[in-house]
Amino acid sequence: MATASASPGRLCPVTYRTRAATIAKLAPLHAHSVFIVGGLYGNLQALDAIEALAAHEVAMGLPQPQLVVNGDFHWFDAEPQWFADVQRRVSAHAASLGNVEAELIDPQPGAGCGCAYPASTPDQTVAWSNAIIARLQEAARRADDLVSGLRGLPPQRRLQVGDCRIGVVHGDPDSLAGWGLELDAMPPVGHSDPRLEQWFREADVDLLASSHTCRCFAQGFPGDRAVFNNGSAGMPDFKDDSRVMITRVARHAAVLPDDHASACRTRVRDAYIDAILVPWDREAFLQRFDRVWPPGSPAMLSYRRRITDGPDHHANAACRVSQ
Numbered sequence: 001m002a003t004a005s006a007s008p009g010r011l012c013p014v015t016y017r018t019r020a021a022t023i024a025k026l027a028p029l030h031a032h033s034v035f036i037v038g039g040l041y042g043n044l045q046a047l048d049a050i051e052a053l054a055a056h057e058v059a060m061g062l063p064q065p066q067l068v069v070n071g072d073f074h075w076f077d078a079e080p081q082w083f084a085d086v087q088r089r090v091s092a093h094a095a096s097l098g099n100v101e102a103e104l105i106d107p108q109p110g111a112g113c114g115c116a117y118p119a120s121t122p123d124q125t126v127a128w129s130n131a132i133i134a135r136l137q138e139a140a141r142r143a144d145d146l147v148s149g150l151r152g153l154p155p156q157r158r159l160q161v162g163d164c165r166i167g168v169v170h171g172d173p174d175s176l177a178g179w180g181l182e183l184d185a186m187p188p189v190g191h192s193d194p195r196l197e198q199w200f201r202e203a204d205v206d207l208l209a210s211s212h213t214c215r216c217f218a219q220g221f222p223g224d225r226a227v228f229n230n231g232s233a234g235m236p237d238f239k240d241d242s243r244v245m246i247t248r249v250a251r252h253a254a255v256l257p258d259d260h261a262s263a264c265r266t267r268v269r270d271a272y273i274d275a276i277l278v279p280w281d282r283e284a285f286l287q288r289f290d291r292v293w294p295p296g297s298p299a300m301l302s303y304r305r306r307i308t309d310g311p312d313h314h315a316n317a318a319c320r321v322s323q
């Protein structure tokens with residue numbers, strides 16, 4: 001929640017407040033297979049690759065996956081045509097809000113990027129993100145009819161795959177920009193904690209799927225439940241691995257092309273759940289990125305190295321389920 005002392009990029013606007021109990025009341029979107037795509041960050045080459053994986057599953061005789069794009073699908077696309085392309089492509093899928101879209105629809109005074117960054121995030125990173133959202137808001141203003149398409153998007157979704165009930169959020173069940181489903185917030189493997197128990201109970205779900213924190217992990221909990229945070233579907237998720245990550249939940253086991261991989265896999269009820277690493281055309285993305293974000297620009301300074309090298313994060317730290 002916002003506090004008087006919080007600065008732009010660190011505070012969490014009160015309009016971001018959500019409730020786990022709301023998820024329990026939502027009509028579920030039923031599917032045989034869903035790809036949960038959090039944090040696309042304007043990366044259309046990644047979306048190409050994710051859609052190609054969906055087409056691959058169909059070609060393999062599996063049901064058509066439903067893509068659920070759970071927020072922060074805009075970010076690097078701070079150029080009107082790029083913004084329009086992202087908006088058009090994402091609107092073909094089931095989308096929900098992230099803090100980025102919230103700050104495009106209705107910028108909150110002093111919110112900056114609306115990221116609600118914790119104290120562990122350096123001030124410089126926060127400042128760069130605030131500069132990025134300012135440029136993105138300017139691009140969005142020049143494409144105003146498209147921003148209106150964001151207004152009806154929900155902040156949360158409820159899905160059901162077989163018997164597996166799924167709550168999809170951007171940050172955590174209490175806030176669009178919450179950090180309660182960050183890796184550091186998790187209890188030791190094999191344990192749960194009161195806040196997670198409250199979220200699972202009030203949302204009435206077996207799986208919570210999130211992103212926002214940009215650091216992927218998956219963890220199982222007693223009682224056949226799990227949290228999957230896909231980190232980012234628009235930037236690499238592990239060191240020296242250029243692939244992006246999505247969360248796949250399906251009635252059928254994944255049949256992946258050779259250059260894809262499941263970084264973490266579990267079962268919840270009758271569903272197969274995978275953190276899937278998807279290769280994509282990074283060079284094509286960087287051509288557009290570098291035109292919009294040249295040397296010295298905030299996105300170049302803050303994110304380009306992550307895009308080329310990956311974050312300091314590894315699969316053995318991210319996979320916390322019994323397989």
Ligand SMILES: [Fe+2]
Pocket residue numbers: 072098099100115170177212213
């Ligand atoms: Fe976010």
